[in-house]
Amino acid sequence: MLFGILVLLIIFSGFFSSSETGMMSLNRYRLRHMAKSKHKGAMRASKLLEKPDRLIGTILTGNNLVNFAAAALATIISQRLWPDNPDLAVFVNTILFTLVVLIFAELTPKTLAAITPEKIAFPASRILLGLQWALHPFVWFVNTIANGLLRLVRIDVNNATPDNLSTEELRTIVREAGSMIPKRHQHMLISILDLEKMTVNDIMVPRTEIIGINLDDDLEVVLQQLRTTQHTRLPVYRGDINNVVGILHTRNISRFLNSGELLKEEIEKVAREPYFIPESTPLHTQLFNFQKNKRRIALVVDEYGDVEGICTLEDILEEIVGDFTTDVVASSSPDVHPQEDGSYIIDGAAYVRDVNKTMKWTLPTDGPKTISGLIVEILEHIPDAPVCLTIGEYRIEILQIKDNIVRAAKFTINPNYRYPD
The missing domain is CATH 3.10.580.10 (CBS-domain)
Incomplete structure (x- = not known):
């Protein structure tokens, strides 16, 4: 009889542990979408998460009550098993009960909830709503004291961190969307953010x-x-x-x-x-x-x-959707001329951004806009004769200079170049 009650209490403890992890692991944006679609489980979870302090208070109250009851019951069971040696009973109880709670009431249910939060949180929300109503007076009393302590250290519990995403966070979400967003659409979305x-x-x-x-x-x-x-x-x-x-x-x-x-x-x-x-x-x-x-x-x-x-x-x-032109000559980048030896002759008036886009290169774009301007900036003077220089993995040989402008340059990629850590 006592073993059966203990097993039941451990199951309840696992429920509270998985509920806490599942509710807090829910994707808030997906949850809002599902709630707007009248998904009952999502609507219940959204209602609970509107006041996270009350939700956490309810879960922790239930979890602690169950754990303390289970610990007391385990102690009684161990003392009945070893009535002549109470010290041994307490020692064995502590070791075994800790292992059982850790494996079956904490680690396993929380890991499961973290992997599949919706499958755990949505069914659990029905029970949690009832418990929140039943335990409301006690939870209110405990939360009042806890919130008062937080206010002493100047933390406003009513001013939670908003779910707004920064541009960089949005860019990361788009890139990691995988097959959910086609590659072309990902490129367009990132291009919009880059504007x-x-x-x-x-x-x-x-x-x-x-x-x-x-x-x-x-x-x-x-x-x-x-x-x-x-x-x-x-x-x-x-x-x-x-x-x-x-x-x-x-x-x-x-x-x-x-x-x-x-x-x-x-x-x-x-x-x-x-x-x-x-x-x-x-x-x-x-x-x-x-x-x-x-x-x-x-x-x-x-x-x-x-x-x-x-x-x-x-x-x-x-810049968002890519070039509109269907002209083969125009779309083949007339500023870049591939050579048989694997090098490229590039017009000095070509835009660095256009060259990067065409060749999938990473020439610096935070300075001059043209290839000529980039070369002059690196050299820190206008050369009066053809010279060579390197920018990262790119070896550049100036071929023609006219009117104080680099008219043409030869680019060769160094395959053995290693970027600094």
């Missing part, structure tokens, strides 16, 4: 590569440029890109191109006023600004108001 670390300056088309309409050119030159352009929106300026008149949408003048009746005054008339943005604008902010201002193209200016480049809505979207 806040990038600025317009990182993706803009530089000033030297801007294609626009110069109203100071002859009309025939302008017409020919409009007929052959691959862009739907072009900046219109006079003499210099800093003297921007507006942004021209080619559909507004398409009806005049074949007839040859287009005049410069009409181009200026239909051009929309230019939209200027600072080069330091974060990409996620600019994406919102494009939407708010109903714009798709902007002129990027520096702190002095000079035009540094152009940024489009498509440029930002490509």
Whole structure:
């Protein structure tokens, strides 16, 4: 009879131990989703976790009552087994009872609950809700004293740590999602999170590569440029890109191109006023600004108001979903030229980020934006003759220098390079 009661008490102890671990191991975000889907077990668990101090108080109260009762009963049983030697009875009871409780009431149930928290917590929540109601006066009394002690050390039990995730934590969750999120979707989600670390300056088309309409050119030159352009929106300026008149949408003048009746005054008339943005604008902010201002193209200016480049809505979207272009020549990265010996000749004007993305390299991107700028920064001077240098695992040989700019460089990867610990 006494053995049966002892076994029952140990089972109860295992229930409380597994319930505590299971409830605290539940994924809060999954729990909220399941509760919104009217899952009864999730709804009960959510209700219990709204006040964790009451839940823990209920579990610990029940667990301690059961453990103390089991210890007392085990002592009685051991003394009846060895009535002539009470000291031996207490010693054996202590060893055996500790092992039994540790294995069957603590370690095993808690490990099981940690591995499958939902299978343990959801059924247990039904019993815990009843116990919480039954033990409410005692639990309230104990919690009042415990919370008072916590307030003495300036800990507010009502101000629990929120479940909000940081950007880095979200990035880790996305990467570790595995097959739950397709690789392409993982890349898109991470790219969205990375937008806040990038600025317009990182993706803009530089000033030297801007294609626009110069109203100071002859009309025939302008017409020919409009007929052959691959862009739907072009900046219109006079003499210099800093003297921007507006942004021209080619559909507004398409009806005049074949007839040859287009005049410069009409181009200026239909051009929309230019939209200027600072080069330091974060990409996620600019994406919102494009939407708010109903714009798709902007002129990027520096702190002095000079035009540094152009940024489009498509440029930002490509950072999220990848390149839109289907042009084989354009998509094969014309700035990178593989050689038969395994090296690569790269245009000095190429963007470091684009080279990294194309070649899966890790050239530093926290400094200059172009390959030429990166080389000059490492050398700390503009070389007057071809030289060699190394950046990590990359051996770089300057091939051509013109107008104080590295025009071309040869990259070779050192397979034996080891990154410092």
